[in-house]
Amino acid sequence: MGTLFMLLAAALVLLVIVVGVKKVSQGSVYVVENLGKFSKIAEPGIFFCMPFYSRVRNKVLICEQSLDIPPQTVITKDNVQLKSDSCIFFTIIDPMKFTYCVQNWKNAMSALCIASLRNFFGQITLDEAQTSRQQITAQVQNTLDIATQKWGIKVNRIEIQKFELPFNIRESMERQKKAEQEKREQVILAEAAKESAILNAEKNKQVAVMNAEAKRDAAALNAEASRIAVIQKAEAERQAEILRAEAEKEVKIKEAEAEAEAIRMVEQAKADGIRMINAATPSDGCVQIRAFDTFLRAANSPTTQMVIPSDIQKLVGKTLEGSKGKK
Numbered sequence: 001m002g003t004l005f006m007l008l009a010a011a012l013v014l015l016v017i018v019v020g021v022k023k024v025s026q027g028s029v030y031v032v033e034n035l036g037k038f039s040k041i042a043e044p045g046i047f048f049c050m051p052f053y054s055r056v057r058n059k060v061l062i063c064e065q066s067l068d069i070p071p072q073t074v075i076t077k078d079n080v081q082l083k084s085d086s087c088i089f090f091t092i093i094d095p096m097k098f099t100y101c102v103q104n105w106k107n108a109m110s111a112l113c114i115a116s117l118r119n120f121f122g123q124i125t126l127d128e129a130q131t132s133r134q135q136i137t138a139q140v141q142n143t144l145d146i147a148t149q150k151w152g153i154k155v156n157r158i159e160i161q162k163f164e165l166p167f168n169i170r171e172s173m174e175r176q177k178k179a180e181q182e183k184r185e186q187v188i189l190a191e192a193a194k195e196s197a198i199l200n201a202e203k204n205k206q207v208a209v210m211n212a213e214a215k216r217d218a219a220a221l222n223a224e225a226s227r228i229a230v231i232q233k234a235e236a237e238r239q240a241e242i243l244r245a246e247a248e249k250e251v252k253i254k255e256a257e258a259e260a261e262a263i264r265m266v267e268q269a270k271a272d273g274i275r276m277i278n279a280a281t282p283s284d285g286c287v288q289i290r291a292f293d294t295f296l297r298a299a300n301s302p303t304t305q306m307v308i309p310s311d312i313q314k315l316v317g318k319t320l321e322g323s324k325g326k327k
Contacts, residue, residue, distance in 0.1 A: 019051045020048050020049050020050055020051050020054075021046060021047075021048055021049075022042070022046070022047055022048070022049050022056065023045075023046050024042050024043060024044045024045055024046075024047065025044060026044045027044070027061060027062060027063045028044070028059055028060060028061050028062060028063075029041050029042060029043060029044070029059075029060050029062055029095050030042035030047075030056045030058070030059055030060075031056065031057045031058040031059075031060060031095050031096060031099045032047075032049060032054055032055070032056055032057065033054065033055055033056075033057045034053060034054050035053060038057075038096060038100070039054060041095055041096065042056075057099060058095070058098075058099040060092055060095040060098055060099065061092065062091070062092055062093075062095070063091070064089060064090070064091050064156060065089070065090060065091070065092075066087055066088065066089050066090075067087070067088045067090065067106060067109055067110070068087050069085070069086045069087065069088065069110055069113050069114065070085075070110075071083045071084065071085045071164065072084055072114050072117065072118070074117055074118045074121040074122075075118070075121065075122060076121050076122070076124060076125055076126050076129055077121075077122060077123060077124055077125050078125045078126055080125075080126045080165075082121065082126075082129065082163050082164065082165060083163070083164035084117055084121070084160060084162075084163060084164075085160070085161045085162050085164075086113065086117065086140075086158055086159060086160045086161060087158070087159045087161060088109060088113055088144065088155060088158050089155075089156045089157050089158070089159070090109075090148070090153050090154060090155045090156060091153070091154045091156060092152055092153055092154075093152055093153070093154045094152030095152065096152065097150065097151055097152030098151060098152035098153060101150055101151050101152065102151040105151060105153070108151075109144070109148065109153070112143075112144055112147055112148070113140065113144060113158070116139075116140045116143045116144060117136075117140055120136055120139055120140060121136075124136075126165075129163065130163065133160055136160060137157065137158045137159065137160055140158050141155055141156075141157055141158045144158070
């Protein structure tokens with residue numbers, strides 16, 4: 001009997017241990033109550049929960065979570081109906097408030113987000129709504145964050161995924177968009193034509209400048225070539241004159257040398273003749289005859305003016321008399 005009681009007691013203790021040991025996963029916490037009253041927040045790890053005394057009231061995820069808000073119809077300031085589809089990203093920062101201060105928190109956050117969106121869209125026009133998405137999300141996030149602090153929830157951001165416009169509005173916007181595209185296309189074509197005209201003008205200007213520079217360079221080259229040709233011609237003429245003068249000089253030198261040589265040879269011949277005459281001891285008659293011959297050669301010159309010596313006159317007279325006697 002005692003052994004059975006001990007076995008039952010051991011089994012009971014083992015059951016209490018098995019049932020009471022709890023494991024908390026990373027990224028979540030447990031809200032623990034003792035006899036229906038809040039006791040503690042169990043952090044990730046293992047803790048013991050006494051059966052029939054303590055219990056886990058709520059398992060709370062402390063990582064960032066998201067809540068999709070279904071599409072809701074909102075009306076802008078200019079009475080345009082839109083369908084807004086948004087998503088809330090939040091984090092539970094106080095598990096106790098989250099457990100005890102709000103009931104059905106998803107419906108509460110959805111209703112609060114929808115009311116904030118409708119309130120904000122009612123203050124802006126359609127054009128402002130399409131261009132001010134960041135301002136919309138910032139203001140709605142600020143409103144939700146203030147309201148959910150007492151629930152232990154921190155709203156990190158709100159993303160408005162899309163706006164659904166009515167068919168007639170979409171059609172009108174499509175026409176407007178097409179008109180804007182055509183207008184931009186016309187502007188682009190006009191700008192392209194303008195730039196093309198400017199480029200052509202610049203090209204023609206550059207071509208004209210290049211042609212003018214080419215003509216100027218050609219004229220300069222022609223002038224330089226003409227100047228060089230004139231200089232070369234003048235230099236050639238000067239060289240020719242120098243060569244002619246040198247040639248004339250050489251000719252005159254040769255003539256002078258020839259004349260000098262002739263004179264020298266004549267004088268030499270005369271000297272040789274005189275030596276031969278002196279060697280032969282000529283008679284007076286021979287001398288007179290030679291003198292007469294010389295006189296005759298000089299007399300034959302048309303430009304010679306002569307004064308006949310008296311001894312030549314006597315010699316001429318005797319010669320004439322001798323010739324008459326022979327006749």
